[in-house]
Amino acid sequence: MANSIIELKNLVFRYASATEPCLDIASFRAVAGDRVFLYGPSGSGKSTLLGILGGVLAPQQGEVTILGQNLVSMTSAARDRFRADHIGFLFQQFNLIPYLSVFDNVLLPCRFSERRLQQALAGGATLHAEAERLLSHLDLGPALWDRPVTQLSVGQQQRVAAARALIGRPEIVIADEPTSALDADRQASFLQLLLRECGEANATLLFVSHDRRLAKDFKREIDLSTINSVSHEQEAA
Amino acid sequence: MNHLLMLAVRSAWNRRLTLSLTLIAIALSVTMLLGVQRVRDEAHQGFNHSVTGTDLIVGARTSPVQLMLYAVFRIGEATNNIRWQAYKDISASPMVAWTIPVSLGDSHHGFPVLGTELSYFEHFHYGDGDGLVFSQGKPFKDTFDAVIGSDVAEQMGYHLGQRIILSHGMGMAGLPEHSDKPFTVVGILAPTGTPVDRTVHISLEAITAIHLDWVGGAKMPGFFIPSEFVHKFDLTPKEVTAVLVGLKSRVAVFRMQRNINDYEKEPLLAVMPGVALEQLWQVVGVAEKALLAISAMVVVVGLSGLIAVVLAGLNERRRELAILRSVGARPLDVFLLLTAEGLFVTIMGVVLGVVFLTLMTLALGPVLKSHYGLAIQLQWLSPEELKLLAAVVCVGLFASLIPGYRAYRLSLADGLTPRI
Numbered sequence: 001m002a003n004s005i006i007e008l009k010n011l012v013f014r015y016a017s018a019t020e021p022c023l024d025i026a027s028f029r030a031v032a033g034d035r036v037f038l039y040g041p042s043g044s045g046k047s048t049l050l051g052i053l054g055g056v057l058a059p060q061q062g063e064v065t066i067l068g069q070n071l072v073s074m075t076s077a078a079r080d081r082f083r084a085d086h087i088g089f090l091f092q093q094f095n096l097i098p099y100l101s102v103f104d105n106v107l108l109p110c111r112f113s114e115r116r117l118q119q120a121l122a123g124g125a126t127l128h129a130e131a132e133r134l135l136s137h138l139d140l141g142p143a144l145w146d147r148p149v150t151q152l153s154v155g156q157q158q159r160v161a162a163a164r165a166l167i168g169r170p171e172i173v174i175a176d177e178p179t180s181a182l183d184a185d186r187q188a189s190f191l192q193l194l195l196r197e198c199g200e201a202n203a204t205l206l207f208v209s210h211d212r213r214l215a216k217d218f219k220r221e222i223d224l225s226t227i228n229s230v231s232h233e234q235e236a237a
Numbered sequence: 238m239n240h241l242l243m244l245a246v247r248s249a250w251n252r253r254l255t256l257s258l259t260l261i262a263i264a265l266s267v268t269m270l271l272g273v274q275r276v277r278d279e280a281h282q283g284f285n286h287s288v289t290g291t292d293l294i295v296g297a298r299t300s301p302v303q304l305m306l307y308a309v310f311r312i313g314e315a316t317n318n319i320r321w322q323a324y325k326d327i328s329a330s331p332m333v334a335w336t337i338p339v340s341l342g343d344s345h346h347g348f349p350v351l352g353t354e355l356s357y358f359e360h361f362h363y364g365d366g367d368g369l370v371f372s373q374g375k376p377f378k379d380t381f382d383a384v385i386g387s388d389v390a391e392q393m394g395y396h397l398g399q400r401i402i403l404s405h406g407m408g409m410a411g412l413p414e415h416s417d418k419p420f421t422v423v424g425i426l427a428p429t430g431t432p433v434d435r436t437v438h439i440s441l442e443a444i445t446a447i448h449l450d451w452v453g454g455a456k457m458p459g460f461f462i463p464s465e466f467v468h469k470f471d472l473t474p475k476e477v478t479a480v481l482v483g484l485k486s487r488v489a490v491f492r493m494q495r496n497i498n499d500y501e502k503e504p505l506l507a508v509m510p511g512v513a514l515e516q517l518w519q520v521v522g523v524a525e526k527a528l529l530a531i532s533a534m535v536v537v538v539g540l541s542g543l544i545a546v547v548l549a550g551l552n553e554r555r556r557e558l559a560i561l562r563s564v565g566a567r568p569l570d571v572f573l574l575l576t577a578e579g580l581f582v583t584i585m586g587v588v589l590g591v592v593f594l595t596l597m598t599l600a601l602g603p604v605l606k607s608h609y610g611l612a613i614q615l616q617w618l619s620p621e622e623l624k625l626l627a628a629v630v631c632v633g634l635f636a637s638l639i640p641g642y643r644a645y646r647l648s649l650a651d652g653l654t655p656r657i
Binding site: 057076083084091097113 | 248
């Protein structure tokens with residue numbers, strides 16, 4: 001049996017301003033190399049779950065074990081470092097820092113995490129070369145590397161963001177609707193690139209979307225609204 | 238830490254248009270603050286350096302400040318003179334090393350005329366103990382010789398040998414003239430940065446001579462004594478306006494001061510220049526303190542503008558902050574990032590303000606010197622100015638904590654998914 005990468009047990013989360021919990025998950029588990037499609041319609045507690053997995057939110061009850069470490073017992077600063085070291089994030093759009101170059105955007109996790117920096121250098125090359133390798137794998141040719149990121153198309157921006165999520169080989173990549181701003185053709189090709197690169201990097205991919213059509217490429221599909229026993233209420237604002 | 242600074246700088250550069258406007262506002266306010274401080278310093282120093290080496294200044298009994306004003310700065314007029322005998326008595330004191338009699342009241346195109354003796358050129362000192370130096374010519378010898386200060390020479394375009402006519406009384410225009418007794422410029426003094434530069438010096442005898450045929454501030458009708466005959470009269474002055482006194486030993490200054498103040502034949506006042514100058518400065522100082530306070534307010538306004546701009550931009554940057562959070566930035570990092578940005582702009586503003594000040598000193602220095610007698614020169618920042626700049630940076634830092642804290646709260650609330 002494969003190693004458990006993410007494990008949630010009896011998780012209950014309630015926002016400080018709310019009276020009712022917005023997340024109550026009895027059990028969730030993802031193993032090494034897993035490709036999980038998490039179906040999360042709006043109101044299902046998706047953002048909250050991502051916040052908990054990323055360590056920016058701490059649940060009131062339950063266990064959050066990632067890579068064998070219990071996030072709940074960590075300080076918030078330790079969770080921030082843990083996120084930087086082990087998780088690559090990818091959002092729906094406007095994923096890039098507009099005033100940084102393509103390379104500085106890609107290398108951003110290496111600035112905050114010594115571990116990601118060392119792993120990016122582990123291939124024997126320079127940081128720049130590693131960024132170039134990822135960008136090339138994601139079909140971003142050298143002609144685009146020196147452009148201001150604001151001049152890239154949305155699809156190109158998402159691939160830069162994917163390179164950023166993958167650099168330094170984090171064990172987990174969490175993608176939050178990364179394709180929602182792309183048209184159907186580009187959605188499919190972006191998804192293939194992402195799946196391929198996660199496979200190559202041996203990263204566990206947690207792909208969150210409200211678009212079920214994308215689920216066919218994943219080994220596993222989970223409906224957040226079924227594992228979250230809080231009824232379909234509004235997410236806390 | 239380094240990467241945060243890099244991010245702060247790049248982020249600020251990205252919004253350079255809006256930030257540069259506040260940057261210029263801060264720079265100009267810093268220029269104003271430093272400029273006021275510099276003019277203040279220069280004025281204060283010029284003030285204290287207008288007379289040095291003189292132990293006592295003696296005049297008719299009045300307030301010390303007023304005595305300084307007319308005897309040293311030629312501002313206002315003496316209400317009373319002191320008799321020649323009193324001057325003789327003071328000079329004869331065994332404690333006294335030298336005396337300079339000063340007789341005021343006439344003018345030349347607005348420049349004060351000062352009657353004195355040759356001891357003036359020997360014993361009058363200013364600045365850090367500098368004596369008077371002739372740039373051209375020599376002290377007066379004949380009755381109708383005049384020695385002019387550098388500003389008089391420059392502004393009137395006078396050279397040696399120039400014939401000048403003095404006016405009776407102080408003021409610019411409409412004064413009766415001593416046109417029957419013209420003077421000849423025989424000496425021009427080097428610049429001193431003191432009221433000396435704006436003074437026409439003649440002998441005490443000359444003062445007596447030009448007033449021989451005058452009574453009560455007007456020419457006596459039908460009575461005229463040509464220049465060549467004045468020597469037939471006794472030209473010993475009857476009065477002088479004030480006396481500068483140098484003592485053999487400074488230890489005796491309080492004794493001598495008491496002696497003069499207790500002089501029985503007429504009421505006299507002796508003041509120590511340093512003490513009276515400080516008193517005078519305290520009067521003048523209120524205005525310059527107010528000016529400095531206003532400049533400080535302007536700096537605060539400039540910094541408020543900066544904070545407003547950074548805060549206003551913050552909402553549009555929530556996604557940027559969320560991205561930074563996702564790659565591992567702590568809320569503390571976000572706080573530092575925004576604070577660093579405000580601090581960075583403040584420091585740039587201070588540096589630019591110093592550059593502006595330098596440029597303005599180069600451009601306006603000559604004008605200030607010739608019109609207001611303020612010698613503002615290029616110089617390193619004084620400790621006092623560095624303190625002011627440090628205060629600006631500190632206020633900038635504290636002000637920048639506001640957007641820093643706001644961003645910290647936002648990034649805690651937003652986490653990885655900004656609600657915009």
